[in-house]
Amino acid sequence: MIDANLAYRSRTRLLVSPLARPLARIVLAAALAASLQGCVEMMVGSAVVGAIAATDRRTLGAQTDDTAITVKAEASIPRLIGEAGHVNIASFNRKVLLTGEVRDEATKAAVEREIAGIQGVQGVINELDVAERSNYSSRGNDALLTGKVKASFVDTRELSASAFKVITERGTVYLMGRVTQREGKRAGEVAGGVSGVVRVVKIFDYIGEDELRDIDKRS
Numbered sequence: 001m002i003d004a005n006l007a008y009r010s011r012t013r014l015l016v017s018p019l020a021r022p023l024a025r026i027v028l029a030a031a032l033a034a035s036l037q038g039c040v041e042m043m044v045g046s047a048v049v050g051a052i053a054a055t056d057r058r059t060l061g062a063q064t065d066d067t068a069i070t071v072k073a074e075a076s077i078p079r080l081i082g083e084a085g086h087v088n089i090a091s092f093n094r095k096v097l098l099t100g101e102v103r104d105e106a107t108k109a110a111v112e113r114e115i116a117g118i119q120g121v122q123g124v125i126n127e128l129d130v131a132e133r134s135n136y137s138s139r140g141n142d143a144l145l146t147g148k149v150k151a152s153f154v155d156t157r158e159l160s161a162s163a164f165k166v167i168t169e170r171g172t173v174y175l176m177g178r179v180t181q182r183e184g185k186r187a188g189e190v191a192g193g194v195s196g197v198v199r200v201v202k203i204f205d206y207i208g209e210d211e212l213r214d215i216d217k218r219s
Helices: 002-015 020-055 060-076 105-116 136-155 181-192 209-218
Strands: 086-092 095-102 123-130 164-169 172-179 199-206
Touching (some): 060 086, 086 164, 086 172, 095 105, 095 164, 095 199, 105 123, 136 164, 136 172, 136 181, 181 199
Parallel strands (some): 095 123, 172 199
Antiparallel strands (some): 086 095
């Protein structure tokens, strides 16, 4: 590749005017800067992903499985629900939470069967509503509530915000995570105190205080 580029420049050197050469240098410098920037972004992105994985209380295997489960589920659901509904997938520690709206009970059951059949899934929590598809305004409000709950966890010193997965649907906040009974109770109180939250549903994998201390030591 290098030899070919050198040969090309040799053949075209006489065709490049003196005025064009400074411009060529600028273009080359810009291309090099863009290339280096891409490398930096990749390194920073990898560092962030690594940091998140290190603070996650799930095993690396569970994190990998949850990602694969989510991808497979999101690919298969549209053919079952069509345009009449929308389904959100949240996989944590190989347990899948289904929220959203579907057109009838048969579709609700079909979605649950489809998800349960995905390799690695160990449980399905079916919170789908048989109702009209929610609008963008409702989903935007849910996203805002999720952000508020997460911010409240950050502000609460006795909680590790990274230990919780927060999902909001029509004002109902679902909490997932590997937490102690103490953490789970406090998280429910904090989430329930956020303005606009209608209900809090806790879907936790509970661990003991000793296991939490071991996790903290490894982090």
